[in-house]
Every structure is written in structure tokens, then in C-alpha cells.
Amino acid sequence: MFDDNGSFLLAMLEFFIFVAWLVCLFWIFGDLFRSRDLGGLGKTLWTLFLIFLPTLGALVYLIARGGGMAERAMAAQAQAQQRQDAYIRSVAAPASATEEISRAKQLLDSGAISAAEFEHLKARALGTANTTPVAS
Numbered sequence: 571m572f573d574d575n576g577s578f579l580l581a582m583l584e585f586f587i588f589v590a591w592l593v594c595l596f597w598i599f600g601d602l603f604r605s606r607d608l609g610g611l612g613k614t615l616w617t618l619f620l621i622f623l624p625t626l627g628a629l630v631y632l633i634a635r636g637g638g639m640a641e642r643a644m645a646a647q648a649q650a651q652q653r654q655d656a657y658i659r660s661v662a663a664p665a666s667a668t669e670e671i672s673r674a675k676q677l678l679d680s681g682a683i684s685a686a687e688f689e690h691l692k693a694r695a696l697g698t699a700n701t702t703p704v705a706s
Contacts, residue, residue, distance in 0.1 A: 605642055675688070
């Protein structure tokens with residue numbers, strides 16, 4: 571297949587260029603569908619252009635819209651970070667004593683816990699109970 575080292579190196583270079591081109595297309599498609607300033611028709615036309623004339627389409631896309639690719643990627647990352655931070659705060663934030671007592675009252679009203687368990691949860695929420703659970 572490879573008759574000398576030069577043809578092997580040329581094949582490796584061609585493979586590298588092909589993989590780089592694929593990565594570039596994935597970045598372009600990611601940016602295209604992440605973009606909020608393009609409507610459905612614009613995204614469809616760019617997609618068709620990239621599918622049927624991929625090399626020319628990628629070059630034209632990078633010239634026409636390449637300047638905003640970094641800003642759109644950073645905005646998407648910042649938005650994802652904000653959503654993650656909000657989720658972590660909602661899960662990790664300790665509930666106030668009134669919220670814990672109201673949840674315990676709902677459990678008591680539904681019959682899921684006994685009155686003794688409710689008193690234990692209420693005392694724990696207020697910080698006045700020992701940490702041993704009530705046996706039922």
C-alpha cells in the first residue's frame with residue numbers, strides 16, 4: 571500500500587486534514603443550531619449549503635458568521651453555568667425552619683408520619699432536639 575515513507579506521511583497528513591475538517595463542521599453545526607439570531611429558514615439554508623457543498627459552505631460560514639462564534643459559545647457556556655449554579659443552590663441550600671415544619675405538617679396530615687415523628691422533625695428544624703430519631 572505504502573511504497574515509501576513519503577506516501578505514508580502524505581496519507582497521515584491527508585487523514586489529519588480530514589479529521590480537522592470534520593471537527594470544523596461539527597463546530598459550525600453546533601454554532602449554527604445554537605444561534606438565536608437565525609430563524610428556521612436561515613438554519614435550513616445554511617444546513618443544506620453545508621451538506622451539498624461542505625468545503626465551500628464551511629469557508630463561507632466562517633467568513634460570514636465566524637466572528638460571532640466565540641461570543642455565542644461563551645454566552646451558551648455562561649447560561650449553562652447559571653443554570654447549574656441555580657440548581658446547586660436550590661438543592662444544597664438549607665431550607666428554613668418554617669419550610670421544614672410545613673413539609674412535616676403536610677406529611678403528618680397525609681398520614682405518612684406519626685405525631686411523635688412530626689414533633690421530632692419540628693424540634694430538629696428549630697434546633698432544639700437531639701439527633702436520635704423517634705422509633706415508630
